[in-house]
Amino acid sequence: MTSIEFRPVSSFTSPLFSTQKSARRAARDGAVTASSCLFVAKRGLLFVGLTDGKILCWETDRNCVERRTKDSKARVLDEHKGEVRCMIFEESLCQGVMFSGSADRSIKMWDLSDPRTGIPCVQSLYGHGGTVLSLEYGSDMLLSSSTDGFLCVWRDQSPAKLLRFPAFTIRQKITPEPLRAQQGSTRAPKETWFLSISMREGEAPSIFAGDSEGYVHTFKPDQVQENGGDQLFLLVSKVKVHELGVSKISTVPMESFLFTLSYDQKFKALDSLSGQVIFEESNQCNVVFHSLTWDYENKDVILADDKGNIGFYNLYMESCVVWKNLTDEQLIHIHYEPAAHRLLLLTPHSMKVVDVVRGVKFSELKEHTGPVVSMASRPTPQGGLLYTASMDNTIRMWDTDTLECIKSLKEKKQEITAMVYLPRANVIVTGHENSDLKMWSLDCQQEACLKTVGGQSVHSNTISSLIWANIAVGSSPEAHSSDEPGGGGFEALIAGSYDRQLSFWKVTMTSDGTAMGKFERAFEAHEEVDDEILAVAYSPATGSVFTGGNSGVIRKWAFWGVRVQEAEFEGHEDAVICFAVDGNFLFSGSVDCTVRIWETTRGYELKVVRVHDVTVQALLVISDSGFVASCAGDGRVVFWDPKIGQPEVATLQTYAQPEEFRALAYVSLNHTILVGCESGKIISFPLPDNMGGGDGDELPQALSGLQTPPSTRGKDEGYESLNLLGRLKPAAAT
Numbered sequence: 001m002t003s004i005e006f007r008p009v010s011s012f013t014s015p016l017f018s019t020q021k022s023a024r025r026a027a028r029d030g031a032v033t034a035s036s037c038l039f040v041a042k043r044g045l046l047f048v049g050l051t052d053g054k055i056l057c058w059e060t061d062r063n064c065v066e067r068r069t070k071d072s073k074a075r076v077l078d079e080h081k082g083e084v085r086c087m088i089f090e091e092s093l094c095q096g097v098m099f100s101g102s103a104d105r106s107i108k109m110w111d112l113s114d115p116r117t118g119i120p121c122v123q124s125l126y127g128h129g130g131t132v133l134s135l136e137y138g139s140d141m142l143l144s145s146s147t148d149g150f151l152c153v154w155r156d157q158s159p160a161k162l163l164r165f166p167a168f169t170i171r172q173k174i175t176p177e178p179l180r181a182q183q184g185s186t187r188a189p190k191e192t193w194f195l196s197i198s199m200r201e202g203e204a205p206s207i208f209a210g211d212s213e214g215y216v217h218t219f220k221p222d223q224v225q226e227n228g229g230d231q232l233f234l235l236v237s238k239v240k241v242h243e244l245g246v247s248k249i250s251t252v253p254m255e256s257f258l259f260t261l262s263y264d265q266k267f268k269a270l271d272s273l274s275g276q277v278i279f280e281e282s283n284q285c286n287v288v289f290h291s292l293t294w295d296y297e298n299k300d301v302i303l304a305d306d307k308g309n310i311g312f313y314n315l316y317m318e319s320c321v322v323w324k325n326l327t328d329e330q331l332i333h334i335h336y337e338p339a340a341h342r343l344l345l346l347t348p349h350s351m352k353v354v355d356v357v358r359g360v361k362f363s364e365l366k367e368h369t370g371p372v373v374s375m376a377s378r379p380t381p382q383g384g385l386l387y388t389a390s391m392d393n394t395i396r397m398w399d400t401d402t403l404e405c406i407k408s409l410k411e412k413k414q415e416i417t418a419m420v421y422l423p424r425a426n427v428i429v430t431g432h433e434n435s436d437l438k439m440w441s442l443d444c445q446q447e448a449c450l451k452t453v454g455g456q457s458v459h460s461n462t463i464s465s466l467i468w469a470n471i472a473v474g475s476s477p478e479a480h481s482s483d484e485p486g487g488g489g490f491e492a493l494i495a496g497s498y499d500r501q502l503s504f505w506k507v508t509m510t511s512d513g514t515a516m517g518k519f520e521r522a523f524e525a526h527e528e529v530d531d532e533i534l535a536v537a538y539s540p541a542t543g544s545v546f547t548g549g550n551s552g553v554i555r556k557w558a559f560w561g562v563r564v565q566e567a568e569f570e571g572h573e574d575a576v577i578c579f580a581v582d583g584n585f586l587f588s589g590s591v592d593c594t595v596r597i598w599e600t601t602r603g604y605e606l607k608v609v610r611v612h613d614v615t616v617q618a619l620l621v622i623s624d625s626g627f628v629a630s631c632a633g634d635g636r637v638v639f640w641d642p643k644i645g646q647p648e649v650a651t652l653q654t655y656a657q658p659e660e661f662r663a664l665a666y667v668s669l670n671h672t673i674l675v676g677c678e679s680g681k682i683i684s685f686p687l688p689d690n691m692g693g694g695d696g697d698e699l700p701q702a703l704s705g706l707q708t709p710p711s712t713r714g715k716d717e718g719y720e721s722l723n724l725l726g727r728l729k730p731a732a733a734t
Contacts, residue, residue, distance in 0.1 A: 368392055
């Protein structure tokens with residue numbers, strides 16, 4: 001399967017409209033916002049109309065990526081006296097002109113033949129008695145509609161076209177109720193007006209107009225009347241399409257589609273010849289669509305709405321290709337540049353430019369029916385295996401090559417809340433809502449509860465986090481005395497719980513190959529009653545265990561001994577719910593939407609990473625390269641280079657899906673990232689091309705594995721320029 005991704009490119013702002021205020025303050029202070037926009041790709045000109053009548057113009061490259069001059073400010077065109085409602089560009093007139101319509105009842109024509117020397121207003125057209133709502137040009141005619149109820153047809157009436165610029169005059173006025181129109185009236189007899197107009201050019205051009213009552217009008221030239229007459233167009237059809245006003249109507253060149261948006265929160269596609277509705281869609285968030293554009297290459301219509309959502313709809317497949325929220329603000333207008341696959345998004349306070357990346361391959365695994373709480377992968381001689389646990393109380397084993405589920409284990413009683421895979425013992429350990437810890441044999445598909453020697457449960461509340469630690473020979477006296485066949489060393493299981501307890505278990509193999517879990521010790525890691533343990537991590541480099549919880553404080557514990565707290569790391573403003581470890585570096589994700597990077601030997605907070613707008617659910621350091629992947633509940637997984645020693649991280653790529661992400665796993669054999677979702681889906685994404693770790697590839701400055709910066713003061717002085725907001729609190733053993 002493939003998806004569409006949106007990657008931010010640039011943005012255009014100005015103090016003239018970029019200050020955000022509340023609705024009450026805006027009304028009191030007369031805050032200015034954007035109201036319309038126009039991008040002229042061939043000239044590299046970006047126009048934004050404002051509610052105070054100004055038009056801002058930026059000179060950009062043809063792909064609207066950046067300003068031609070880095071320090072250049074927007075040029076201000078200050079001729080209108082009211083809100084600029086619409087702008088269009090026509091290249092065939094006088095080497096390029098722009099028309100703008102405003103609430104000051106005027107239409108102005110601007111000369112764009114040589115914008116570097118200036119953009120003068122060369123003509124003002126008056127004839128409407130209300131706000132100019134829509135403009136269209138084609139077949140040597142200028143069309144305009146207004147709140148005065150009239151659709152005006154303008155033509156060049158200059159004698160023999162002797163003037164440099166055309167002298168437009170009104171040749172015809174059309175109303176939604178033509179039979180009631182009064183000759184010479186400046187307003188239509190009924191309070192109905194055309195909100196939007198569109199023209200299909202040809203030998204017999206057609207005008208389509210949507211009115212404030214939900215009707216679509218079709219006008220065509222009078223084939224009988226000679227050119228000398230005043231009547232140019234006749235009404236040939238009037239169809240009730242929407243329950244409320246038609247806010248936008250648009251034709252598609254070389255297609256028979258006619259698109260409409262309405263205040264009834266619906267989008268409809270009509271056959272422009274028959275007038276029949278062939279496709280319709282209601283807004284998924286129950287708000288109004290504001291703008292639309294057409295991707296002729298992929299045959300998608302692109303919609304934008306009041307809540308900042310973008311929707312791609314394919315009419316031939318009659319389906320929604322993607323629906324994605326790109327901003328918290330209202331999307332007033334959108335424009336698509338097919339050559340650059342670039343989308344321009346106008347909000348009240350900025351113009352945002354994003355790349356539309358199609359064909360991002362992904363796969364979905366849909367066996368789980370509840371939220372995926374944990375995932376783990378391991379290589380095998382035949383390829384690779386993936387283990388997943390879900391709140392549907394199943395543990396599943398997948399082939400990472402075929403993505404087929406090859407085995408399933410079912411928990412019959414208590415909800416699964418955590419899982420970890422122990423590779424040496426080849427067992428799965430799960431934590432449960434009732435505080436149980438269970439060890440599952442993947443070979444014989446049997447389970448056993450982990451308890452103390454006296455048969456008691458260690459914890460009294462939900463298990464929130466499970467991790468494993470590989471204790472090597474020589475790391476402690478216990479590792480030397482291991483009774484495991486084949487030499488010293490053992491696997492340790494560490495469990496964190498809502499009861500604030502941290503428990504340690506020794507997992508070894510008996511002579512017949514059976515995995516055994518022996519309880520070692522447990523202690524209360526968090527003293528405050530409401531400071532539940534939510535995340536646990538182990539650092540082989542320092543032999544330390546880290547815990548995070550509701551307080552936002554990260555505590556560092558010695559692996560050996562009973563309740564030996566080494567330090568506290570403070571910096572997060574809300575609960576810490578996930579960790580990742582890379583050598584001496586600890587990455588922590590929080591409800592405060594940040595990822596913080598810590599140097600664990602001294603407790604330095606190296607930097608704060610803000611790549612998500614919601615709670616960071618999971619973190620993963622990719623072993624092949626040292627890059628970091630993070631996911632959140634907004635359906636985004638972000639790949640970034642931590643760039644230790646530099647002020648900012650580098651965002652490499654973002655994948656997005658209409659899901660809530662909560663777990664991550666990496667399969668090194670085929671370089672894929674697996675994301676577990678709240679819905680139970682598991683989505684597989686390929687590792688981005690710019691994240692390879694092979695020969696010649698540039699590795700990130702974060703050190704992978706157990707390699708850490710030398711601890712001598714001379715080597716560590718480079719960290720003094722870093723952000724040291726995190727505070728180290730040494731703590732004695734208790």
